[in-house]
Amino acid sequence: MKISLEKGFMSKSQIDLTNTFTNDLKEVGIDKAINNYENKVLKMKLSNDEFSKHNAFINGIKSVNYQNPDLFKGNFELQSRSAWRCALAVVAMTAAIASVGSCISIVACGVAYLLVVNAGYGIADNC
Numbered sequence: 001m002k003i004s005l006e007k008g009f010m011s012k013s014q015i016d017l018t019n020t021f022t023n024d025l026k027e028v029g030i031d032k033a034i035n036n037y038e039n040k041v042l043k044m045k046l047s048n049d050e051f052s053k054h055n056a057f058i059n060g061i062k063s064v065n066y067q068n069p070d071l072f073k074g075n076f077e078l079q080s081r082s083a084w085r086c087a088l089a090v091v092a093m094t095a096a097i098a099s100v101g102s103c104i105s106i107v108a109c110g111v112a113y114l115l116v117v118n119a120g121y122g123i124a125d126n127c
Contacts, residue, residue: 014053017041018095021061022088030065030072034058053098060094089122 017040024033041054065072072087096115 011050013044014050014057014095014099017054018057018091022091025072025087025091026084030061034061034065056098057094060097061091064090064094086123086127089119089126093119093123095119 017037021033021037024036037058096119
């Protein structure tokens with residue numbers, strides 16, 4: 001996410017919300033994490049473009065959860081470390097995909113797509 005911030009694909013607030021989401025995911029579970037994320041986004045004063053990025057992220061998470069309901073469930077403290085890394089890799093991939101829409105040049109889009117590819121490697125390695 002550091003590269004996404006440096007290149008302007010994600011704002012500091014997007015990164016903070018994503019980090020809070022992953023913490024909530026571990027502490028209170030997927031349903032409450034989604035609810036908390038949505039409530040925080042709705043309270044923010046966002047442009048349509050910023051809202052769309054947050055919406056794409058959380059809809060991506062919901063889609064992954066729908067397709068693979070066991071991915072984000074369970075007690076990550078008791079499960080293997082790889083289960084948590086897999087969940088984090090999926091969150092990173094979803095955030096990377098949501099941020100791709102903000103690239104404005106060929107070089108920026110190339111970097112954004114590399115972030116998606118790297119997130120894909122994280123999923124391949126951990127899931």
